Amino acid sequence: MMRRFTDRTVPWRWVFGLPIAAAAVHIIATLAAVTDQRASAYTQLSALLKPNTMTVLDPVLPGQQPLPFLTSDVRYAMCPFSTSTGSVRVTAQLPDTGWSVGVLRADGSSAYFASAAPGRRTAIALTIVPDDTRFLGLTPQARGRVVDAGPQLSVAAADGLVVIRAPDKGPAYDGLASSTLAQASCTIARD
DSSP: OOOOOOTTTSOHHHHHHHHHHHHHHHHHHHHHHHHOOTTOHHHHHHHHSOTTSOEEOOOOOTTOOSSTTOOTTEEEEEEEEEOTTSOEEEEEEEOSTTOEEEEEETTSOEEEEEEOOTTSOEEEEEEEEOSSOOOOOOOTTTTTOOOOSOOOEEEEOSEEEEEEEEEOOOGGGHHHHHHHHHHOEEEEOOO
C-alpha cells in the first residue's frame, strides 16, 4: 500500500521557515565576522613589534611570513602605533617607483597612502593625531619656535600600523633598500 502525502503530513511551516532561518543566521554571522578583530594584522603585529617604533622586517620567505599574503618581492618596514600618549610623527623617504607608505587604522581601514613619484625622491613627513577632540598642546609655531621642516600632513587615527613597502630589485639594490627603510621613523611627538 502506497502512502499519499497530504497537507497534514508535509510540514509546510518547516519547509518555508528553515531557509528563512538559515538566511538570517548567515547574515548575522557575516556581520559579526567583520567586527571580529582578534586575528587582525594590527593585533598580530602589535604583539610582535615594539609600539611606536619602525621595525624593518626580515625578507619574506615561504612559511616565515609575519602575516599571510605578504609577498617575497617586497621588503617591509612596519610600526604599530598608538596615539593614546600623544601624536606620532612618521618620516620616510621613497626613493623610486614602487616604494609606498600607508597608514592603516586598527580596523584595517586606510587613513593615508602615498607612493613614490617616478624619477623623483619623495619625502614623507606626517603626524598621526588622535581621532578625538583632545587638546594636544600648542604647535611649535604658536609657541614662537621656528620650524625648519616643510609642511606636515596630519592624519587622524587612534591605533594602527604604518607600513612602508620597498620593491626587492635583487642583491645589487639590497643595501639601498635596507638603509632607506632603516632611516624611516615612527615616534611619539615630544614638543
